[in-house]
Amino acid sequence: MFDYETMTPKQLVAELDKYIIGQDEAKRAVAVALRNRVRRGRLPEAMRDEVSPKNIIMVGSTGVGKTEIARRLTKLSGAPFIKVEATKFTEVGYVGRDVESMVRDLMNAAISLVKAEMEKNIQAEAEKRTYDRLLDLLLPGTKSHHKEQSEEDEPPRISLLSENEEAQESEEAVIARTRAKLLERIKSGQMDDHKVELSSKGGKGGSIMPGVEVFPVGLGGMGDGPDFSDMGQQISSQISAMFGGGKKKVVSVKRAYNILMQEEREQLIDQDAVIEIAKERVERRGIIFIDEIDKIISSGSNKQGGEVSREGVQRDILPIVEGSMVNTKYGMIDTTYILFIAAGAFSNSKPSDLIPELQGRFPIRVQLEEMSVAMFEQILIKPQNAITQQYIELLKTEDLFIEFDESAIKRIAEIAYEENRLQENIGARRLHNILERILETLSFEATDRGGEHILIDATYVDRELKTKEREANDLGKYVL
Incomplete structure (x- = not known):
């Protein structure tokens, strides 16, 4: 930016x-x-x-x-x-x-x-909080120090350490090492498919109550009144908050990370300051x-x-x-x-x-100027996002290597200009239409032609376009 x-x-x-x-x-x-x-x-x-x-x-x-x-x-x-x-x-x-x-x-x-x-400024803190909450879900008996939980509700503690390791260390050290080892697994993606139980939240940073959708009535033309564009979402969120949030659901660790990360971002960002x-x-x-x-x-x-x-x-x-x-x-x-x-x-x-x-x-x-042949030639090759380069890169993903020589670029530009003159003038958009017709066969057969190197010149362009024109005429016989 x-x-x-x-x-x-x-x-x-x-x-x-x-x-x-x-x-x-x-x-x-x-x-x-x-x-x-x-x-x-x-x-x-x-x-x-x-x-x-x-x-x-x-x-x-x-x-x-x-x-x-x-x-x-x-x-x-x-x-x-x-x-x-x-x-x-x-x-x-x-x-x-x-x-x-x-x-x-x-x-x-x-x-x-x-x-x-x-979000960029609070990314590090949001990630830390998200990982802490994930560890709390995966190891409910080893809550991080900033979480509160009554002893009577605490489930059995899970450890990734051996009995000898646990015997030689204090409980706090065992908890810290267990969480550290599991955190490494989470960050490496080893736990992505593991399932955790997540409670959906109402209100700020959470999802609305499942099963409740409110569709606001359109108020077209009411420009002088209040903004009703998000009324449905607001009412749904209020209903969810009134009933104490949503229900528990089982999701993968990867999905849970995204949900919790979004909640933590919402909590850390001052919404009034944003507005x-x-x-x-x-x-x-x-x-x-x-x-x-x-x-x-x-x-x-x-x-x-x-x-x-x-x-x-x-x-x-x-x-x-x-x-x-x-x-x-x-x-x-x-x-x-x-x-x-x-x-x-x-x-x-x-x-x-x-x-x-x-x-x-x-x-x-x-x-603004009307498109000329020279401008079409420049559009095909000069911009950083030139459309010929886009097609080259797309087909390269299939190990099919194509190259446009100067004669092809000039011929495509001439055809685009002539078609705009004789048909509806759609400017540079005509280039996309022509390139699609030229490369249609290659795009279709690319998966079977990996490793080939193909030079597209003026002869290739004319041959492909004439073939497409003939096919269109043949098809026209069957169209009422």
Whole structure:
């Protein structure tokens, strides 16, 4: 995870360049927007409140990199980040997701982010406590010193030491050595399949009472009310706590370790601190990527039914982008300084077709380039996660070694460009479709062809694609 607060715009663009070909204008705009968040934080408080985020609209057809830029931002930003689709929302008064849910989702993402960071700091202590509890389950007669247990309830003590060893040492030393030997077995995995009896807990850090499920009623369009998204889980946890937890169950040591580890993490982490830090990060550094924003533009002057609802969604998004207080289960969230990045193909519309008030809240507009043959060639080989390299590594797991020469790369790029021109333009996604067709036979036969080395050139590409085209035509005779 990178921390964009220490990265310059040039460094941010350099990181994006490792995965995204071209689209320099979009990458620069995003890098500057992120850096401006850092600059704002360094201003005097009076001035800081006057500086609002410079929200961005990215315009470009499908498959040109809009979503990939958003995905990479998630890894680079180190800030709470979510991607939502504008088409998933409905206007207040209609059944469906209200637009305020995007802020609640962002807060949930921030909670997960902060908890993950805190878990790293308490990992060692959580592991120690977890192993102590596992030893208590496996050797109930040798409770660790921090556990309390009445003598009358104490089961017979189990020892891994010989009688001579026990006779020569005090009881405390015998217990310590027994637990130490068993701990070695647990850590080495020798005890993974051994069964232990575990009590499920209600409330904080535990599971809800078995057999009880509560399904909250959907309250679509109730954006101004409280957050009911986790009502079912909360009620179930309260019922479980009222009845003193759950029932005992027998699980493997490996499974018990995971359950107990999660409980100990929950116990060691200050939940109030998590919420406070997450809330501050959302309000100061949060980023929401709204995809397909062009799909909520009304198409024409005669607005009826769904057309009205689309414009209604825009009007519902407006106050959140402008800055408003949104109610979540963690408290009220101020959206004033959240950075919004919108994206859309705008094939049948343009950004100026959005309602004027919403347009004004996205002052930066970036036009992404259409994919060319040269860009396709670069996409196939240059990024760290290049799709040709992905296929090479996948087949290598079966000891089948393939190699793409320059003629194959050029031919695949040319075919992708031509198919996008003649059929629906799906941008770089066309490359995945073509490579699947080229490598389908090899992928199917890989387990039987281990040890082979295959060079994929332009001739191989043409032969495989013609074969697939012929098979598709033959199959078409039987399709009504």
